[in-house]
């Protein structure tokens with residue numbers, strides 16, 4: 165507002181019988197906020213309307229101000245449909261945590277657990293069901309068709325969702341698929357593959373994976389359907405949901421029956437009480453629960469954890485070994501930088517600079533592997549696949565910590581991931597990047613604290629701190645590719661995890677003001693309130709402001 169206008173406004177306000185126009189804006193704004201509108205935007209519009217009326221010598225009633233303000237409010241972005249109440253991912257927060265390590269840590273192709281690993285698991289699952297159709301139906305089958313909806317359709321192209329979906333349909337599982345097969349689908353998209361259904365062989369290609377409606381009344385933002393058709397007749401159809409972190413559900417899904425946990429917990433408060441009352445670590449509580457829920461021996465639990473640790477180390481090594489000028493797939497033409505950052509960090513003068521540089525490089529390395537569509541580990545997701553491996557690699561390969569300490573750290577990290585999944589979300593399509601990098605960083609902080617033998621309160625505090633300082637972080641991948649901001653974001657997630665551990669292990673633990681459960685609740689509420697444009701749609705934020713040329 166220029167000075168002349170400013171004076172004129174004050175004059176009008178005085179004439180409008182305001183004793184002190186600068187002391188109150190009541191004369192200008194409507195004090196009642198109508199339901200369903202953004203408070204800040206409404207108040208601004210209302211004030212502008214009121215001031216404009218005063219400036220031109222009109223008086224304006226409260227009702228008129230409200231009506232005018234409402235009429236000039238910008239169109240709200242399409243609200244994301246609420247998640248259906250009957251999805252297990254919604255109901256889950258009610259009972260004790262029953263997730264197991266092999267459900268959580270999944271190996272599969274990047275770049276996105278919800279857009280590649282989930283869809284591949286879905287089409288693989290459907291393929292198994294289709295083979296069980298009666299022989300007479302199979303004899304009439306002519307076509308297999310996949311339809312992608314919601315976020316899977318909006319950003320699936322950038323994630324290679326169609327390639328992942330086709331790979332599952334032709335019988336590939338995420339953990340064992342050769343990334344070169346997925347690369348070949350990208351390089352030669354017209355290939356066809358025979359799918360054996362009984363005595364019948366049906367040819368499928370990428371054309372059978374359809375990018376369908378991006379908006380609609382879906383049970384979950386990541387919805388897809390898979391069908392067996394005989395001409396136009398549907399012989400078998402299933403609706404599926406990729407609910408985050410590679411977890412999948414389908415219409416009518418009921419979770420598998422599991423044994424009760426030895427130490428049931430729903431909240432961190434209860435988990436820590438088990439640890440403290442029994443004088444064992446959080447990791448030992450988790451180990452006991454893994455054994456009782458899944459009916460496994462200690463050796464079997466650790467064998468699985470070792471497999472995941474080895475895969476994490478391998479992904480960092482593979483990323484660091486890529487040529488310095490490697491260019492990642494996609495329109496961003498992003499040069500990989502993990503190897504360069506690592507090499508240059510090693511020349512830094514101060515040990516602390518070297519440490520931060522190296523930790524960042526490890527995260528960049530694993531995350532760039534994700535961007536290449538190579539095998540990564542969901543901890544908790546593909547987009548955040550650089551965070552935990554960076555800490556695992558640093559603790560094991562650089563600090564040379566005892567492997568058993570890192571195993572226990574992996575178990576404590578699971579507790580964090582489970583609780584976030586149980587009460588909030590791991591899906592960027594539901595909660596933005598706070599649900600991916602935020603949870604990953606929180607898990608990595610718990611891993612580090614546990615590996616360094618911290619008491620349970622310090623483990624909680626470290627995890628809380630790392631999660632707290634990611635709250636509100638949006639998901640806005642440029643061009644729909646999990647590269648910018650995702651790759652660097654993994655490096656920041658790893659460094660923040662270390663910072664959270666550094667603070668938690670050096671502060672007076674009992675004085676830490678915010679408890680983990682409160683922060684998870686904030687994560688869940690922030691996820692609900694976040695504008696849908698910032699939930700993996702590539703419609704806002706960096707996805708809009710960065711220009712590709």
Ligand code: SF4
Nearest residue numbers: 547592597600639650
């Ligand atoms: S911005 Fe964050 S949540 Fe979104 S794709 Fe990238 S890493 Fe995942």
